[in-house]
Amino acid sequence: MNLFRLTWPLGCACILSLALLVSPAKSAGQNVAHRAGKIHTEQVDLGYEILGESPSAVPLLVVNGGPGLSHAYLLPTDVWGQLARKRRVIFYDQRGTGTSRPVRAGAPQTLAAQVADLEALRQGLGLPKIILIGDSYGGLLSIAYASAYPEHIARLVLSAAAGSSLNDVVHLFDQVFPDAMAQQKQAQKPGAPKTREAAEASLRRHFNLIFYSLEQRDRYFQRVGPMANLGFEEAVADAVGTDAAKQDFTPKLASFRFPTLVLSGRYDMNVAPLTAWRLKEAIPGARIVFFEKSGHFPWFEEPEKYRAVVEAFLAGQK
Template sequence: MHSLLRGVLLLVTAAAYAQVPQPHTGLVHTPDVDLATFTYGKPSTTTPIIAVNGGPGLSHVYMIQNDVWTRRIAEHRQVIFYDQRGTGGSQHLRPGATQTMEAQVNDLEAVRASLHVEKVDFIGDSYGGLLASAYAAAHPEHVHTLILSDSAAPGFSKLHPRLEEVFPDVIAKTKEQIDKLHGHANSDAEAADLDLRAHFRMIFYSQELCDRYLANAPDLGFAPATGEAVSKAFANVDLSSQMAHYHFPTLVIQGRFDLNVTPDISWTVAHSIPGAQLVWFEKSGHLPYYEEPDKYASVVNQFLLDHDATHD
């Protein structure tokens, strides 16, 4: 009986794995780094999406812990992820390479140019929203639409002090948990991973979904040194005044219970961009595509469909 059950479980596991979309991988060569890319969906005449993940210091992996991007949205158009310089598959930087906003924007432009299309739909998640916004300010001619998903504040340095003002008890409790976890870490890398997981436990609306997410994501591709370097480089970046000049369709998505990017930030961003659409996710924290996947896929697909364009 036990061997039969084991055999059934193996078959179920194999079937589930076979259903996981596998990306087409590639490298985009730049003077500083070879950027690893991960493309989901088949080539088509529909405008492709470039997904810009958050962090900073995370790879794209945290965004693909369900099938919202890799299947439900990639069913209609290609979705291209890339690992930002210093993370994931893009860790080998030229000695002396910087983490400035200009360097990050140039990397994103290199990924866009590799697609051989003039305009792209951009999705920026968390810190990735700030980077996507910086790209949009520098290269508006290449932006077909912009989606900002629980995006960092346009002034990066304003984000975390704001969190401590709005949620002082939560932030203090999280810091206390992190301090306790440090006592159980055997290395700096393990301590950084424990920090990250404690932070993730703060940014979910559903504790059950948080537990499932963390159990199924053993490695989030965190590079703490890169995250620190990017945070320092972006400390004085402020795009607030530039958003009034965005003239492409923009969708702003916000989890109502996001303790990582407070809802007032997304409200302000949406009202700073002409014609921007703001959609609230009432049962989500920082990752609404994981906590409310059906609604998220529907909202994004409809927005893109409403503004669909084809290219030669």
């Protein structure tokens, strides 16, 4: 049974207008350069966008959560525009989502295919080294990529990451929100209609539970607009999630030699802090920072602290 269908996606996504896509640079109050493009591969053309210039600094490549979601859910925050003042910040859409469509008929929807796409993106953009920041499910994808291509990793940031094995992720929804989970299970019982509206309602219920602050939650909802703007690709989520649940990269963690930072919201019900702590313990020399007033999205609920912590790590500070 697919883990993500039981616990909701490990992230979210919005397929929105270009005006919203460039909003991080504008809302940060900075005149940050922005460009978008595509990297051609045999199976899919990968859509990407870049904030900032700074060609001398190692770029920060952000790997979004999901699976089955584009990167746009990350954008209703000033954090990325501020980070882009010092280095390029690169987003892309995983195959079958957002601007990375269509996918060639018969092409696989697997974790290995996503790793190959990430490497194709790195090569296509001509980046000898990258700093990866993996958010939620994107943390697992980043770990998988770093395991396959450690020579290209300058630094690794695991933000509310789904761990090194989806089967070991600790969720707290049932323990903390038994009433909401009962409603969700009722809505997903056999025979329930699988419509776009039902998927949006499920996503809304999920979002209601992943913030520390209800005020911050409502502010996020206001920024992303109606849930109809959220483009969850269920077929991609099911296929990639089923494959990813078979993978375990835990034995690889001990071989990581690049600096690693693990970030966790203290009140993250989707990926409990214990998951982050296990990553910190398994990766040699890894640092961990907890955000005491955050749930699953510390980059939104505590943006100033998040930016400061990430910038200090990227600058090599202890």
